[in-house]
Structure formats: C-alpha cells, structure tokens
Amino acid sequence: MIGFDYGTSNCAVGVMENGAPQLLALGEHGRYISSTLYAPSRDVIVNWLHKKLPLAEQPAFQSQRTRQLQKGQGALRELVLDGYPTELSFGQQALKDYLQEPDEGYYIKSPKSFLGATGLLPQQAELFEDIVAAMMSNIKTLTEARLGRSVNQTVIGRPINFQGLRGEESNRQAIEILTNAAKRVGFKDVEFQFEPVAAGFEYEASLSTETKVLVVDIGGGTTDCSMLLMGPKQAASHDRTADLLSHSGERVGGNDFDIAFALKGIMPSFGLDSMLKIGKPIPANSFWQAMSINNIHNQTEFYSAANARFLEQLVRxxxxxxxxxxxxxxxxxxxxxxxxxxxxxxxxxxxxxxxxLVNLSDIDKGLSLNLDREGFAKACNRELSAITALMTDAIAQACCEPDVVFVTGGTAKSPVLNEFLRQQFQHTPIVIGDHFGSVTAGLTRWANKIYS
Structure with a gap:
C-alpha cells in the first residue's frame, strides 16, 4: 500500500516504515517527480501506455482505443522514418526535451489542472485519462523497482474542489478520470483523501493535546483550507467525519502565481500595456491567452491560425x-x-x-529582465486576496477560531506568502510543515490505517 500525491506541480509516493511514513526516492527523479510529460507526438501516448499496461488490462484497453491506437501506429512509423525517438519522458527530462524543440512534440505540465475543466469532449477526457495513466504507470514502475515488490492499494490526494465552476460535477469528472487511470495501471484498491486533511494527519502525529488546526495547503493548482479537530484521541479513530469541521477550496495555486508573475512581470516586454499608433492601448487578451497554460480554451485560441494573423496585424x-x-x-x-x-x-x-535576472535571449537576442519580490507581490495581489477569502470562509464555517495554523504546499515557501500569512494571523501560532512532503506523509498514514 502507498500514499500517492498526484500533485499539480510534483508527484510523490510514501510507504510506512517502522511506524512512520517515508517518502520514496524514485530513480533519478529523487523524492519528487515534476508533473510533466513529453511525447514526440501526442498520438503515440496511447500506444506507449498500451505497452506498459498489465497484460490483463490490454485487451479491454485495445477495444476501447482501437482508432487512437491505429492513428498512433501511423505517427510512430513517421517518427521512426524521420529518426525521432518514440518514447515518452517524464519530470525534468520532459521539460528538457520540450525546451530543446518547443515547436515539436507534445508537452503538458500539470495535467491535474485540466481534469475538472468544464465542457471536456469525450475524446479530450480520454486523452487526459491516458496522460494521467501514463504518468501513474511510470511512477508505479519506479515505486515497485524501489521496493522490490508490487503495490496494488493506494490513497490518492485530491483538492477540495478541482475547479471553481460547477464544483460537484467537475469534482466527479476529475475523480472518475483519476480512478479509471489508477485502476487501469494495476491499482486494485483506490481511495481518495482531501489533501489538506492528509497534511493535517501528518501534523497531528506531533500533537499531545486536542487542538483546532486550520490547515492551509497552497499547492500548485489549488489552495485548500480545512479546519480540523486533532489530537491523540482523534488520531486513533477510523472515522474522522466529526473531526472535519469545515472545508474551503478554489483553483488558485502556484500555477496561478506563475502565470500572474509572467503576465505582470514579463509580458510588458512583449508589448503588454504598450500603445497602438492610433493612440489606443494594445488589446490585452492575447497576452492573457498566451500565459494561461492551465486553460485549454485560451491556449487553443492563442495558437490558432486566426490569432497568428491578428498578431501580425498588431505588429504592423x-x-x-x-x-x-x-x-x-x-x-x-x-x-x-x-x-x-x-x-x-x-x-x-x-x-x-x-x-x-531572467534570460530570454532565446526568444529575442539580448533580452533579459530583472524581477524582484516587490513585483511578485504586486503581480499576485488577486491570488492573495482569494486565499484570504478561503481562510476566512473555513473559519466562518467552523464557527470557531483555530488554535494553530498549519501551512503546507510548495508555493508557501515564498517569503512573500509567509509574510502575507503572518499578517493574516498576527495572534495565532503558524507552523510551517514540509512544503512538499506533508500531504504525501499524511496520505501514507491514512493508507496504512484503512488498508491494515
């Protein structure tokens, strides 16, 4: 059994050893694998996955993906004839492969951000399921190689809400994709746990008295807050329903901070806020579409032929x-x-x-920019306000103030975020957890409890 943090920014796996969760080193990736995938062609992802599936799963998968597999075979033949590699890559290697030839191949970062997207067509949902399954298959293979045994039970972390709009329908869609992918690659038992609750379980192991804990998990794709009643008595229970006092969550996380920083800090050097010859501002929509890497519609619009013609006219x-x-x-x-x-x-x-100092000379010779903390804080004002609203909502729902605030998530490493949180809770102790590992450790504890 494993705890599996299939995260927006990174993925990690934990197992229980000597009564405590341990995060596994997964080959050359270390304990954290960036949530990225690169394929020499999008069409070959399904073929790579088909080869990696357990033998018992292959016939059903082949019947469900017959057309896609045939299309992928054609793409594979072309790649071989042209002398291109045919394998997928993951983590930092995926990013390196993308940066070598950005206009070739298929690169996706943080597919978890798309799983709850509204209006997904069936073929889009199937593609995301295959992408998730390919990433899970890679991680499962690395896990089993590290442990020297098979794993078939897992608890996977999930945000409170995958998407702000149509919350429950989006959550159902995302959970279905994740469940299908996990079972397809060989997990027999699949359960889910809220990520802030899992992080709280890890913090709970250090408590000696009953404590009201506000967990603030600022992850790569979402920020989630849970007010939890925790302590030694609660930790012994298999049913924690009464201890979960409130939840709030929204799709605002590290990706949104990155996009906001790119938009406000970098895009002015690409024409944002500049003027047309007629004295009117340059339309801002293309800049936003360009940076919205977590929005399928915006990226499709930005890379359309019609937008290329529009930008060429803007240049003139x-x-x-x-x-x-x-x-x-x-x-x-x-x-x-x-x-x-x-x-x-x-x-x-x-x-x-x-x-x-940001070097962008590969885009325009000699282009480099200076970015600073003050600029980052200004760029992310909207995201910080959204996090404030989530924390306030969780406290209001619980009808009580926290005794302590436990903070986790990679984005929370930023000094700007730390200062922001201390301003919000000037009279409440703030405990900073393992920014990347708390959720995985808590998922591992919960897997050990429910599967033992």
Whole structure:
C-alpha cells in the first residue's frame, strides 16, 4: 500500500516504515517527480501506455482505443522514418526535451489542472485519462523497482474542489478520470483523501493535546483550507467525519502565481500595456491567452491560425513593433510554457534572494529582465486576496477560531506568502510543515490505517 500525491506541480509516493511514513526516492527523479510529460507526438501516448499496461488490462484497453491506437501506429512509423525517438519522458527530462524543440512534440505540465475543466469532449477526457495513466504507470514502475515488490492499494490526494465552476460535477469528472487511470495501471484498491486533511494527519502525529488546526495547503493548482479537530484521541479513530469541521477550496495555486508573475512581470516586454499608433492601448487578451497554460480554451485560441494573423496585424499597428514581435515569436514557436517556466523559476529564486535576472535571449537576442519580490507581490495581489477569502470562509464555517495554523504546499515557501500569512494571523501560532512532503506523509498514514 502507498500514499500517492498526484500533485499539480510534483508527484510523490510514501510507504510506512517502522511506524512512520517515508517518502520514496524514485530513480533519478529523487523524492519528487515534476508533473510533466513529453511525447514526440501526442498520438503515440496511447500506444506507449498500451505497452506498459498489465497484460490483463490490454485487451479491454485495445477495444476501447482501437482508432487512437491505429492513428498512433501511423505517427510512430513517421517518427521512426524521420529518426525521432518514440518514447515518452517524464519530470525534468520532459521539460528538457520540450525546451530543446518547443515547436515539436507534445508537452503538458500539470495535467491535474485540466481534469475538472468544464465542457471536456469525450475524446479530450480520454486523452487526459491516458496522460494521467501514463504518468501513474511510470511512477508505479519506479515505486515497485524501489521496493522490490508490487503495490496494488493506494490513497490518492485530491483538492477540495478541482475547479471553481460547477464544483460537484467537475469534482466527479476529475475523480472518475483519476480512478479509471489508477485502476487501469494495476491499482486494485483506490481511495481518495482531501489533501489538506492528509497534511493535517501528518501534523497531528506531533500533537499531545486536542487542538483546532486550520490547515492551509497552497499547492500548485489549488489552495485548500480545512479546519480540523486533532489530537491523540482523534488520531486513533477510523472515522474522522466529526473531526472535519469545515472545508474551503478554489483553483488558485502556484500555477496561478506563475502565470500572474509572467503576465505582470514579463509580458510588458512583449508589448503588454504598450500603445497602438492610433493612440489606443494594445488589446490585452492575447497576452492573457498566451500565459494561461492551465486553460485549454485560451491556449487553443492563442495558437490558432486566426490569432497568428491578428498578431501580425498588431505588429504592423503597434507604436513599438519590436515588442509585439516577441509575442508573435511565442505564438509561432509554442513558447508559452517557456515563458511561464521562466516566471516560475524566478519565483523560486526569489525565496533566497530579492532579485532575479531572467534570460530570454532565446526568444529575442539580448533580452533579459530583472524581477524582484516587490513585483511578485504586486503581480499576485488577486491570488492573495482569494486565499484570504478561503481562510476566512473555513473559519466562518467552523464557527470557531483555530488554535494553530498549519501551512503546507510548495508555493508557501515564498517569503512573500509567509509574510502575507503572518499578517493574516498576527495572534495565532503558524507552523510551517514540509512544503512538499506533508500531504504525501499524511496520505501514507491514512493508507496504512484503512488498508491494515
């Protein structure tokens, strides 16, 4: 049995050893695998997955994906003839493969962000299920290699809400995709636990008295808050329903901070806030679409042929055409992930320094920018306000104030976020957990409890 954090930014696996959860080192990835996948062609993902599935699963999968597998075979033949690799890559290697040739292949970051998207067509849902299954298959293989035995029971973390709109329908859709993918790759028993609750379980192991804990999990795709009654007595129970005092959650997380930082910090150098020759501002919609890497519709619109023609006209009409040419380069070479990744790496760098130099000379020769913490805080004002509303809502629902605030999630490493949280809870102790590992550890504890 394992605890499985299939996260928006990273994936991790935990097992119980000597009564305590341990996060596994998974091959060259270490304890955390970036939630990314790269395929030389989108059409070959289904073929790669088919080969990796347990033998018992292959016939049913083949009958369900006959057309896609045939299409993938054609794509594979073309790749071989052209001398391209045919394997998928994951984690940091996926990012490296994408950055080598951004306009070739198929790269996806944080597929979890899309699972609750409204209006998914059946073929889109099938594609995401196959992407998730491919990532889970890779992680399951690495886990079993590390442990030297098979694993077939898991507890997977889930946010309170996968999507803000049509909440319950989105949640149902996302859970169905995750369940189908997990069972397809060989997990026989699959359960889910709210990610902030799981993080709370890990913190609970350190408590000696009954405590009201507000867990604030600022993850890659969502921020989730849970007010929990915790302590030694509660930890012994298999039914924690009465201890879960309130929940709140919204799709605002590290990806949104990265996008906001890219939009406000980088896009002005690509023409955002500049002017047309007629004295009117440049339309901002294309900049937002370019950076919205977690929105299928926006990315489709940005990379459409119609938008390419629109941007070419903007270049002709702009007071500073050299800036708009950079946006056109992003469009023509599919560089949205490249720009948002630059903002993300700057955000991470600003954890230990107050300024970061961003080199974008691969987009335009000599282009480099200075980004700083103050600019990051201003860029993310909307996201910080949304987190404030979630924490306030969780406290109001619980009808009580927390004794302690337990904070986890990779985004919470930022000094800007730390200062923001301390301003919100000036008279309440704040405990900072393992930014990346608390959820996995809690999921592992819960798996051990329900499957033992």
């Amino acid at each position: 009409d702009a007071e500073q055409p050299e800036l708009l040419k950079r946006l056109l380069t992003v469009q023509k070479n599919k560089l949205s992930y490249r720009v948002v990744n630059a903002a993300e790496q700057s955000k991470i760098g600003l954890t230990d320094s107050t300024e970061q």
